[in-house]
Amino acid sequence: MELVLTALGLILAGGLVPLPMQRWSTGARATHIALLAAGCLTGMIGLFLTWNQEAISAFSCTWLQVLPLALALDSLTAVFLLPVFLLAPIVALYGYQYLDRDVSPWQTGAHQLCFSLLIAAMVLVTLADNLFAFALAWELMSLASYLLVLYDHEHEESRRAATLYLLFTQAGALMIFAAFGLLFQATGSFTFAQWGQAPHAVKLTAFFLALVGFGSKAGVMPLHIWLPHAHPAAPSHVSALMSGVMIKMGVYGLLRLYFLLDEPAPVLARTVLGLGMISGVLGVAYALGKHDIKRLLAYHSIENIGIILIGCGLGMLGIASHNPAMTAFGFAGGLLHVLNHALFKSLLFMGAGAIIQKTGCRHLDQLGGLMRRMPVTGRTFLTGSVAIAGLPPLNGFVSELLIYCAAFQGVRLQGPDALLAMAAILALALIGGLASACFTKVVGIVFLGEPRRPLSSPIAESGLSMRAAMIVLALACVLIGLWPEPFIRMALHGLRDLVAPAAGSPDPLGSLPENLALATRMFLAVFLLLAAGRHLVYRNKPVSQGATWGCGFTRPTARIQYTGTSYAREVVEFHQPFVKIRTVHKPITRIFPSLTHYASTVEDRAEIGLHRLLVAPILRVADKLRWIQHGHIQLYIGYIVLTIAVLLLVV
Amino acid sequence: MESVLSFGLALVLAPLFPGIILKVKALFAGKQGPPLLIKYWTLAKLLRKGSVYSTSTSFVFRLGPLVACATAIAALLFFPFAGKAPLVSFHGDVIVLFYLLGLGRFFTIAAALDTGSPFEGMGAAREAFFGTLAEAAIFAVLILFFRLNGSLSLAGYFSGTQPIAIAGPQGALLILAVVALFMLLLAENSRVPVDDPATHLELTMIHEVMILDHSGPDLALIELGAFYKLFLYAALIASLLKPAGLAGPLTGTLAFYALMAVVYVAIGITESLTARLKMNMVPKYILTSFALVFFAIILTVEIA
Numbered sequence: 044m045e046l047v048l049t050a051l052g053l054i055l056a057g058g059l060v061p062l063p064m065q066r067w068s069t070g071a072r073a074t075h076i077a078l079l080a081a082g083c084l085t086g087m088i089g090l091f092l093t094w095n096q097e098a099i100s101a102f103s104c105t106w107l108q109v110l111p112l113a114l115a116l117d118s119l120t121a122v123f124l125l126p127v128f129l130l131a132p133i134v135a136l137y138g139y140q141y142l143d144r145d146v147s148p149w150q151t152g153a154h155q156l157c158f159s160l161l162i163a164a165m166v167l168v169t170l171a172d173n174l175f176a177f178a179l180a181w182e183l184m185s186l187a188s189y190l191l192v193l194y195d196h197e198h199e200e201s202r203r204a205a206t207l208y209l210l211f212t213q214a215g216a217l218m219i220f221a222a223f224g225l226l227f228q229a230t231g232s233f234t235f236a237q238w239g240q241a242p243h244a245v246k247l248t249a250f251f252l253a254l255v256g257f258g259s260k261a262g263v264m265p266l267h268i269w270l271p272h273a274h275p276a277a278p279s280h281v282s283a284l285m286s287g288v289m290i291k292m293g294v295y296g297l298l299r300l301y302f303l304l305d306e307p308a309p310v311l312a313r314t315v316l317g318l319g320m321i322s323g324v325l326g327v328a329y330a331l332g333k334h335d336i337k338r339l340l341a342y343h344s345i346e347n348i349g350i351i352l353i354g355c356g357l358g359m360l361g362i363a364s365h366n367p368a369m370t371a372f373g374f375a376g377g378l379l380h381v382l383n384h385a386l387f388k389s390l391l392f393m394g395a396g397a398i399i400q401k402t403g404c405r406h407l408d409q410l411g412g413l414m415r416r417m418p419v420t421g422r423t424f425l426t427g428s429v430a431i432a433g434l435p436p437l438n439g440f441v442s443e444l445l446i447y448c449a450a451f452q453g454v455r456l457q458g459p460d461a462l463l464a465m466a467a468i469l470a471l472a473l474i475g476g477l478a479s480a481c482f483t484k485v486v487g488i489v490f491l492g493e494p495r496r497p498l499s500s501p502i503a504e505s506g507l508s509m510r511a512a513m514i515v516l517a518l519a520c521v522l523i524g525l526w527p528e529p530f531i532r533m534a535l536h537g538l539r540d541l542v543a544p545a546a547g548s549p550d551p552l553g554s555l556p557e558n559l560a561l562a563t564r565m566f567l568a569v570f571l572l573l574a575a576g577r578h579l580v581y582r583n584k585p586v587s588q589g590a591t592w593g594c595g596f597t598r599p600t601a602r603i604q605y606t607g608t609s610y611a612r613e614v615v616e617f618h619q620p621f622v623k624i625r626t627v628h629k630p631i632t633r634i635f636p637s638l639t640h641y642a643s644t645v646e647d648r649a650e651i652g653l654h655r656l657l658v659a660p661i662l663r664v665a666d667k668l669r670w671i672q673h674g675h676i677q678l679y680i681g682y683i684v685l686t687i688a689v690l691l692l693v694v
Numbered sequence: 695m696e697s698v699l700s701f702g703l704a705l706v707l708a709p710l711f712p713g714i715i716l717k718v719k720a721l722f723a724g725k726q727g728p729p730l731l732i733k734y735w736t737l738a739k740l741l742r743k744g745s746v747y748s749t750s751t752s753f754v755f756r757l758g759p760l761v762a763c764a765t766a767i768a769a770l771l772f773f774p775f776a777g778k779a780p781l782v783s784f785h786g787d788v789i790v791l792f793y794l795l796g797l798g799r800f801f802t803i804a805a806a807l808d809t810g811s812p813f814e815g816m817g818a819a820r821e822a823f824f825g826t827l828a829e830a831a832i833f834a835v836l837i838l839f840f841r842l843n844g845s846l847s848l849a850g851y852f853s854g855t856q857p858i859a860i861a862g863p864q865g866a867l868l869i870l871a872v873v874a875l876f877m878l879l880l881a882e883n884s885r886v887p888v889d890d891p892a893t894h895l896e897l898t899m900i901h902e903v904m905i906l907d908h909s910g911p912d913l914a915l916i917e918l919g920a921f922y923k924l925f926l927y928a929a930l931i932a933s934l935l936k937p938a939g940l941a942g943p944l945t946g947t948l949a950f951y952a953l954m955a956v957v958y959v960a961i962g963i964t965e966s967l968t969a970r971l972k973m974n975m976v977p978k979y980i981l982t983s984f985a986l987v988f989f990a991i992i993l994t995v996e997i998a
Contacts, residue, residue: 414752434797447789465837472833476826479800487807493750558784570764580911585744591809592907605815614823
């Protein structure tokens with residue numbers, strides 16, 4: 044615990060120390076990264092030292108004489124802290140060369156401070172052990188990330204996205220604090236540990252209230268609306284950190300509350316599982332329809348949160364139905380996917396950032412042929428794509444396999460739970476297929492083929508620090524894929540302090556991790572043998588280059604290539620009416636056609652619904668109440684006096 | 695040892711069976727048809743040749759055939775041919791197997807997009823869409839098998855004490871599964887009525903159009919991978935059809951390969967008698983197979 048607190052201090056120093064050094068830009072950036080890395084390394088060492096300790100290490104102090112703050116480091120915290128400590132220095136390293144040099148030094152300094160604050164806040168959220176600590180850390184996290192999204196504040200779009208994000212995060216916090224208030228009222232205690240004694244009805248209400256709040260932070264459909272706006276607006280490394288790590292804090296909050304409440308009612312599990320399936324399938328369906336590369340990745344975050352929730356929901360179902368194997372598989376899969384998604388989603392956002400920085404373009408259909416121009420970015424992005432599609436032999440598959448195993452355990456249950464488990468299997472299969480389709484689209488359209496519009500200048504590979512960050516993450520994806528056993532055990536370790544181990548079954552996972560490792564390595568062996576064979580066959584063979592076979596068409600241009608829009612059209616249309624497609628097209632009517640155009644956009648049903656059901660009525664009412672705002676200060680003071688008087692009389 | 699032998703036998707024999715399909719189609723057309731060993735000759739011919747690569751392509755284009763073939767071979771590692779224990783088997787191996795095939799599809803599609811050809815893009819888009827639907831249908835089959843026999847591995851399905859087979863106690867349900875699997879076999883291996891391996895019109899193709907630019911040994915790898923994939927699906931159906939009591943090492947193997955031949959003849963007959971579906975009908979076709987399996991699953995719920 045002491046080491047983790049030292050780490051917090053170092054991380055904060057990483058934001059403060061560079062502030063006076065901003066005139067020396069390189070030095071400030073290097074100091075920022077060095078302090079962050081030192082902090083995170085210290086934190087990681089602290090985690091591993093306490094990894095096998097049975098006792099939960101705790102720390103508490105009183106702030107401003109009245110607010111007791113309590114921190115505790117248990118197994119669930121450790122599992123969620125690991126991606127924070129792992130990703131933060133890598134993301135900062137990428138930011139070293141990604142951030143513009145020509146902005147004012149103060150803006151960079153403020154950015155670095157917010158970055159450090161966000162990381163520190165995430166560490167505190169996972170450590171918090173009472174209401175005050177959690178609330179303060181949660182708000183700090185929201186505000187710091189809001190300021191990070193606002194980095195490009197000259198752009199109208201960025202400001203709008205940041206405001207939308209702030210609205211969502213504050214409304215979500217309102218729900219969470221309402222839930223906490225209910226629990227406090229029922230138990231009279233600020234410490235988390237006491238909340239398990241609340242009455243049944245209060246627990247359920249609090250859980251569902253908090254589900255809305257944590258769900259909006261995590262980006263669960265249909266509370267995800269801020270995500271596809273905020274991620275494209277933020278700088279890419281901030282998107283990487285927010286999407287890779289920060290939204291997982293929503294999942295953490297949900298799991299923490301679930302275990303605190305100790306409420307085995309199956310309705311909680313079913314709700315989480317159902318939300319997971321909706322987020323998963325619709326997230327990837329929308330992702331297929333999006334053409335802005337960062338928006339597409341943002342929708343994939345929603346999909347992956349869906350997968351995580353499916354895993355956790357199945358685990359909860361396992362608890363509700365006293366099936367230890369299902370509990371272990373479900374939670375281990377969900378928690379491992381938290382780490383996996385942090386790795387490959389950060390990697391993909393970094394790749395997207397490199398593309399945008401070098402080409403100045405974020406629309407898929409205008410890119411192409413980048414693999415030969417940016418080989419490192421291309422190869423690492425391909426690795427991340429295979430990983431996020433959940434394909435072996437990379438890490439995404441490991442966690443999905445665990446979740447599949449949990450779902451197949453659930454098929455044995457009785458009644459509606461068995462049906463839900465079957466639906467989860469089908470949803471996972473559909474998500475897997477759609478994610479493959481979506482990432483063949485991204486890789487195929489952006490990196491392969493020929494550039495779809497003439498390049499103004501030759502495109503160079505991205506800078507060294509950016510490449511290094513991407514290579515490290517790609518290697519991590521490969522490592523977990525080929526050597527999954529310790530990571531599966533690590534994810535399962537997250538449950539140690541929360542779920543009592545079942546009697547008689549020392550290892551609920553059986554020999555699955557070892558077998559999976561064996562299978563992936565055998566595949567790798569087959570692949571390498573075949574590659575060697577191919578190499579032998581190709582010796583002394585004539586190999587020549589030529590144009591792509593145009594099927595008899597002799598004058599092909601780069602513009603006749605398939606685009607992302609045409610590639611995904613059929614799949615997206617398949618998901619109607621859950622996905623709304625709007626096309627603007629001037630049909631050809633005469634024999635000699637004039638200039639025509641075609642544009643299609645996919646609109647988010649949740650966004651339309653929110654606007655119609657919530658925003659429009661509020662605006663209408665607000666419009667009617669405009670007369671309250673008249674600018675007379677004496678009447679405003681009158682309002683305040685009146686309100687206080689009424690409150691004093693009534694309450 | 696027996697496992698290695700049966701795996702090796704499968705690897706060697708897989709290119710033989712597509713010859714049967716060609717023979718059957720030729721018979722229906724009143725022709726003599728190519729020799730049965732035609733596919734071996736094709737492979738030998740391709741392996742002797744060199745390759746032409748498009749200037750648009752990158753290393754992904756060369757990786758595509760390798761991954762497609764390697765995943766298909768790796769998938770066969772899990773299969774208990776004729777009820778013999780496979781080389782690798784564990785609870786959950788079917789999921790690994792079908793995701794490996796998904797990896798093969800990922801790289802085949804990526805290689806197709808790498809050429810920058812609009813036709814290959816068209817084929818790739820279709821493959822991605824239909825493949826997704828087929829994958830969901832296959833997982834429905836896995837749910838059905840799990841409900842019938844409680845195992846999640848191919849060896850558990852076909853070689854335990856209670857193998858899943860038409861001749862078993864729940865054979866009636868399995869008729870639905872066999873029909874659905876046969877439909878999926880046709881869809882996943884680009885046969886008529888979903889795709890036509892013999893067509894020469896690029897606009898109408900799926901798999902063949904994706905590999906237009908591959909040549910020489912790379913094309914041989916793709917062909918080989920396709921043979922193994924088809925072999926795997928046919929072996930699934932043959933294992934379901936296998937009558938009880940043919941357990942001897944020789945008779946079992948012979949019966950298994952005889953059933954395999956029957957499945958390939960059935961493919962040939964289907965291809966001779968049906969026309970290709972319109973592209974917008976293909977999703978309905980795949981979802982029909984899904985509905986069949988789903989119906990079978992509902993029936994297991996009633997039994998339980």
